Amino acid sequence: MHLIKNALIKDVVDTQCSDPFGCLGLQAHTNKKGLMLTVWQPEAASIRVLAIDSDKLLADMTQTDENGLFFAEWPSLAERFHYRLEITYHSGDRHVMVDPYQFPSTTFVDPEHHQASLYKSQGAIQTRASITKKLSIQGTRFAVYAPAARSVSVVGDFNSWDGRTHPMSSNGDGIWRLFVPDVNHGARYKFEIRARSGDILPHRSDPYAQRIEQYPSFASVTCFDHKHAWQDEKWVTRPITDLYEQPMSIYELHLGSWRRKDDNQPLTYLELVDQLVPYIEEMGYTHVELLPVTEYPFDGSWGYQPVGLYAVTSRFGTPEEFKALVDALHQANIGVIMDWVPAHFPADSHGLANFDGSKQYEYPDPKKGWHPEWNSLIYDFGKEHVVNYLISNAVYWLEEFHIDGLRVDAVASMLYLDYSREDGEWIPNKDGGNHNYEAIDFLRRLNETVYLNHPRCFTVAEESTAFPGVSKPTYMNGLGFGFKWNMGWMNDSLDYIKKDPIYRQHHQGELSFSMVYAFDEQFVLPISHDEVVHGKGSMIAKMPGDSWQKFANLRAFSAYMYFHPGKKLNFMGNEFAQGQEWSHERSLDWHLLDVALHKAQHALSKDLNHLYQNQTSLHYDHSPQGFEWISYDDSANSILAFARFAKNRSEHSIAVVNFTPMPHGQYRIGVPQAGRYQVIMDTDATHYTGSGFASTQIYDTQAVASHGREQSIELQVPPLAGILLRWLGEA
Template sequence: MTSDAVTTDSAEEQRRADDRALRDAARAIARAEHGDPFAVLGMHQSGPGQPVEVRAFVPGAERLWVIDSASGDPVGEAVRLLDDGFFVATLADRTQRFRYRLRAQFPLATEEFDDAYRFGPVLGELDIHLLNEGTHLRAFERLGAHPRAVDGVPGVAFALWAPNARTVSVIGDFNNWDGRRLPMRRRGVSGLWDIFVPHATVGQRYKFEVRGPGGTLLPAKADPFAFRAELRPHTASIIHGLPPYDWQDRAWREHRAHSGERNAPVSIYEVHLGSWARVPEEGDRFLTYRELADRLIPYVTDLGFTHIELLPITEHPFDGSWGYQPIGLYAPTSRHGSPEEFKEFVDACHQAGLGVLLDWVPGHFPTDPHGLGQFDGTHLYEHADPRQGFHQDWNTLIYNFGRREVQNFLLGNALFWLDQYGLDGLRVDAVASMLYLDYSRKEGEWIPNEFGGRENLDSIAFLKRMNELVYGQHPGAMTVAEESTSWPMVSRPTYLGGLGFGYKWNMGWMHDTLSYMQCDPIHRRYHHHQMTFGLIYQFSENFVLPLSHDEVVHGKGSLIEKMPGDDWQKFANLRAYYGFMFAHPGKKLLFMGAEFAQRREWSEARSLDWHLLDQPRHQGIRALIGDLNRLYRDLAPLHRTDCDPSGFEWIESNDSENSVFTFLRKADESGHIVVVVCNFTPVPRHGYRIGVPLPGRYTERLNTDSAAYGGSNLSNGDAVEAEPTRWHGRTHSLTLTLPPLATLILERWEG
């Protein structure tokens, strides 16, 4: 046999091998099982000067042509390699790559379209480096779905992190939800996948079809970075992007730098948008963001609150979770409208002088199959060991904070809401569950840290970094921790060893004072310390005094129904308690409905009972909250030293026999002081003397027993003159009439 024959046989053998390899790859493509689809599909060339070959998988097509994009002319017809729809076009007269389109003939129509496999990668090398390093704090600008144009062709760039997946396809309205049509490009060993889908458009639904490392097809996954999602019970993500928004809140943003400072008044109205009010005549539907802007914002500003805190509005599948089990961390819930309409709501809040805080949930996520659990067939976002990765109380999964990509996902999300939606702060949910490895676990149900302790070191590092980024990149924003234990220095800077939060909920104050208020007044003398104990640790943190949603659910009843006595006494008790709360050091938080003494326990499934405002006593509570807010904002001694021990002084904390508490609030060393007197018995007390530090007139600025609030209208007139009689170790004193079950706030100011 001649050498030429050997060469010919060898070439033929190679051709057959190449043909078999291509057919095998085509079959894998047709089964959506090929891990490197861009190595098979699209335009290829065996070498310089060789004919160009175009391969495409178009299920259902009977014929396929390659079209020159520049001229619009066909340059070759493809040959069907497999009946499933895999075509190959060898273009003998084309030896240079060019831009092309495909024209497919189907039984009932002919379509022309751009081939996704002619476009290059979506992610740049720097993006990949930073994403893998866990330092890409704007990952939301690269991962997920982003409308853009490439080579003049409009479409959507999709990118995803799924390092252990065998294959990933994007499925949606643009490809008949067929996972075979748009398998994504694996970006080397980075764990990232991407693809540009020409002519996909804003508003189309999509998900990711993922095969795990063993080849098992997982439930279709929603996009972790989706900016919009379907209304439950549907679970698809929706292409949206980050369109620019023309904010009209410049005045607020200039003011915001000081709105959350420790010496500023901060009074927060906590609201669940889905149950604040409904539209009963239209099937009891939710209010839209625009309707909420028209109704909620004027209502809250009229009551004098400085901020609104929204129970989680990140997209969540189950109404009964109140948003605390989110799946779409980057998407405002579609229950009330579009992302732009939510921006309009925030903008309107700011124009009305209201800050907006978001209840943010970085501690755990639900197990719904379209969510983050087992995202690429492995424990990607969550810990593999249930002793670290599963919340027994809530049947949810716990983020693996030790994984840098997971930290990056969450850190970027915190910044996203402040940056893209202009929010003014984050109230971080369930911080205690994040700090302790043994949180709500028995012995043997948790794994100690590397030093044998119970502290979650990875989570602690995450929280510190989150606070550093928020305060470093968004001056004027605030972070608030819901932390129910005695973890030290929660609201102290990280450079001093703290967690770096701006504020911490004072759960101890809430528990102790509500416990006291639930006692029959005749027994309160035995529980007197519950109202004073909080001042022992009050200034160890920057505290918010919360009367939140947690106190009016799960059989706890409403605040008004916690109060003892007949109906008159219930309302009087609640008014006195509110007066004590607003005069006490600490920022304020009140859950919706409490401002008018909602009687029923709160339920997310129904509107607040607005008809109660037809009754004078409920109107009186609402009027009181408005006046307390305005007084809190107007009187510097009531807010400027909320977090400073120099601004508080007991006058008498031990009058347990009469259940009376008296104290001073001060803003500075001037004569501007506020005297607070609380009588928590239904007994009026005449001639009750208290010591004061300075002479002068003390004006009665607020009396919770006023007839305007539904009280008996027992008062001290406009003002009381201090007498030069020593009392309580002070040079002067006031002789007061104490109304029953009431709080008095008196002001002395030489200005």
């Protein structure tokens, strides 16, 4: 027995072994012929060794003086064999299991992967261990990166969450591995990590887990139930087009509060298939943008404090059911964008913080690694395994869930070392500046990976500063994003529209200024969830005046947004003038559609979407050649007038927006070409509950010079309204 009393066995018993294959399982005798089997089962009373494929008894194991340590010998055997263990516990329970320590090759052979597809080799991977040419055993291969750990065990329902039972093995590359037979789909598990200090850390969820339970367990769950058969081939193989020349109207959505059941429970993914998809299709949106669906422990974070970047949140169903939702949207020709959070992560004890007793995922110095605004940790973008973890995650959503676009959250916080910090609270870069070079390199690599491997997909940056080249290619020294949120337009236009119309004449520049930089980036115009929370009130609540004027203001603003260059994004509820400020804990106020003013805003939103899709002159919004001012300086009347052109200039339209309650019966504007113009949108129309001021629908140009043009028309301009006129050609 002294032969098995060695340092490795002691480490196993003390749950601090890094090489369990060196002493557990079948081993060649060290100083005599034959084989010896060592098994560590701390709660076992007795163990019998059975044949792998029958109930044939191969040996009764002998227990040593160490509680739970058993061994058996076969002096005449030299060739290793496979076996099962019949374990009888002190409680009297009996269990038959296949010993994982007889499969070193299955444990240590990593599935093929590239850096951008680490998810195919990390975490819990379903695999099979070969027994004979005809016999194999299915199980799960666990792998977790924890280079500073003294030992790691996988724990779960399959071993009563006992960290002594399944110690994992490391070959020195920082990854701990173990193949556990007969652990299949739906098994709950975590990792028990002993730090170098000797402390056993709180059980960690798998960083690559594809499903994680909610509070209180936060257990990772093996996820091999690949039942969904994709039916979106037409969508995923569609011709690759220039997105900058296509209409993009995005419906931003929080899945848990879009619509709720009578008991205030949110809809499931499958219920959203039935209710959300036809709604989006009818309303004419081209894309939905989902607030983060990666798993998160705290409802109130809306998903922006994720613990489980590879796991679809289990609040609304399974990963396969989420795939069904994406599939249904694609079949309805609706693209799917998801908010993605690579900037920071919370310090929850089951997550990535101090993962193996060291700062593996976060910057070690809190001046760089702690986010004071959000009380969260910042990824260390200087570590290769962190960058690979994040880029692999982006690829995972595009490949496994057919996601079309990633809207990257909080990019500004990544770019600047002094973001939300006072002097002395941040560490300058090597050149003494405030740019985070490592984060910049990460973002460029991320975008290169996405666009090189998934040319139909795109990325969007939520970036609120004047950092240059956010949506310029990396070969032009840009960050490589496809689009950037136009936060300047959003702030200026909302500040303007909240003012009483009598004061707007003094703030005309707040609206016209956006065109100074409109083509510096590829912009999305966002009226997002951030503008209707935290005391900011709903969109309709921001509008000044009495009830009629509030809705007229909102209709005018909606038209201005759709006429202005840039892709469009509206948060759910904006389309029907949601009354209350948004709360993640309740449904939108769908009953308001029974009220005429709200119903009219809903109808206008639908019509604007369809107008936008069908009016080619509104699509060419990434080049100054698609836009011309007609009048930006009529501050006395608070009127803007401009022309929009299709790429080949064969089509054009004229937008006029009046931001005062004063109508104009004879308002002359210059026009690009002679001919006839037709009103194709008037937000003051009576079917939108407007005044119906303008009766003329067709205007013929006159050879009267105006606004620097030889031809002009004399318009009826309704109060607090936007109108769009389409050029019909020569009269």
